[in-house]
Amino acid sequence: MKNCLFMLILLAIFSCEDAKTDLKVIEGNAIGTTFTVRYLATEANNYEAKIDSLIAAINKSASTYIPTSDLSKINKGDTTVMADANLQEVFIKSAKIFKETEGAFDPTIGILVNAWGFGPEKPIENLDSVKVQELLKFVGFDKVQLVNGRIKKLYPEIYLDFNAIAKGFLVDMVSRMFERSGVADYMVEIGGEIRARGKNEKGLPWKIAIENPNTDGSRSFATVIELKDESIATSGNYRKFKLKEDGTKYVHTINPKTGFAKESNLLSASVISKADCADVDAYATAFMEMGFEKSTVFLKNHQELKAFLIYVDEKGEMQSYKSENFDN
Numbered sequence: 001m002k003n004c005l006f007m008l009i010l011l012a013i014f015s016c017e018d019a020k021t022d023l024k025v026i027e028g029n030a031i032g033t034t035f036t037v038r039y040l041a042t043e044a045n046n047y048e049a050k051i052d053s054l055i056a057a058i059n060k061s062a063s064t065y066i067p068t069s070d071l072s073k074i075n076k077g078d079t080t081v082m083a084d085a086n087l088q089e090v091f092i093k094s095a096k097i098f099k100e101t102e103g104a105f106d107p108t109i110g111i112l113v114n115a116w117g118f119g120p121e122k123p124i125e126n127l128d129s130v131k132v133q134e135l136l137k138f139v140g141f142d143k144v145q146l147v148n149g150r151i152k153k154l155y156p157e158i159y160l161d162f163n164a165i166a167k168g169f170l171v172d173m174v175s176r177m178f179e180r181s182g183v184a185d186y187m188v189e190i191g192g193e194i195r196a197r198g199k200n201e202k203g204l205p206w207k208i209a210i211e212n213p214n215t216d217g218s219r220s221f222a223t224v225i226e227l228k229d230e231s232i233a234t235s236g237n238y239r240k241f242k243l244k245e246d247g248t249k250y251v252h253t254i255n256p257k258t259g260f261a262k263e264s265n266l267l268s269a270s271v272i273s274k275a276d277c278a279d280v281d282a283y284a285t286a287f288m289e290m291g292f293e294k295s296t297v298f299l300k301n302h303q304e305l306k307a308f309l310i311y312v313d314e315k316g317e318m319q320s321y322k323s324e325n326f327d328n
Helices: 002-018 046-062 072-075 085-100 107-115 128-138 161-178 277-301
Strands: 021-029 034-039 144-148 149-151 186-190 193-197 205-211 221-227 230-238 241-243 249-251 268-274 306-312 319-323
Touching: 021 046, 021 085, 034 046, 034 161, 046 072, 046 085, 046 161, 085 144, 085 161, 107 128, 128 268, 161 186, 161 193, 161 230, 161 277, 193 205, 193 277, 205 230, 205 268, 221 230, 221 268, 221 306, 230 277, 268 277, 277 306
Parallel strands: none
Antiparallel strands: 021 034, 034 186, 144 149, 186 193, 193 230, 205 221, 230 268, 241 249, 268 306, 306 319
């Protein structure tokens, strides 16, 4: 009996050793951008179909580009829509970060995103300060509430836009799917927002590069960091902007306080944390509005966050900054 048991244990050991863990890669398109998922597994499970289902779920909940989504219906004034669990989580996270950043992160900025030509709705021609001031009446996340599963708006004109947190949230959805499935080593990247757990195929922490804010179409890297069970999101205005005929530059990060689409002295903000990717996605957006000085003060008061910032100093020269707790 003992010999039989010994043989069974040996068979189990050799079976485990024979089970080869391979790097698997899934690539595709989602919510207006691309994604790459890397994970280590012994079996080729059909995670691609599950990822497609998660993409469809977030589109149904929170897309402003799909007219039949729950959020599009809410924006059009449908008060009967019950927000599903995904939309409710995004709303609650947004409310928290809106408060922490004193309104620098504000998804009710949607009406101005559209007005400046960065959203799905028709832009306003010859947008001036008078019209911007009128639209600001409908901006402010303290003007919306989540009550018994329904989003209530103080004004029907309020237009919610969760695009500044949606990519990070979809990263979290895919990551949670892997964790429920017992996948311990993975890196999920959607539109540059990333969550990584465990190790890569070489048994090392997952590494990612932070880009320089080049505006000429070229790509170069400011630094390379290791993600140790962390999330990272980067926000910048160096790719998504518009130039008017008079040469005026309008960036896609709208200031929810002024209503204008002008650059701060912060060119790029990469935020890293053990928290969800949705959170760092929102913080990175807030930093772009806050500018370099306010962002560094915020970081000193929020040690759960690390950041790599690229900014323009008083002499007009590009500089980089690492938060005090940045250990890469």
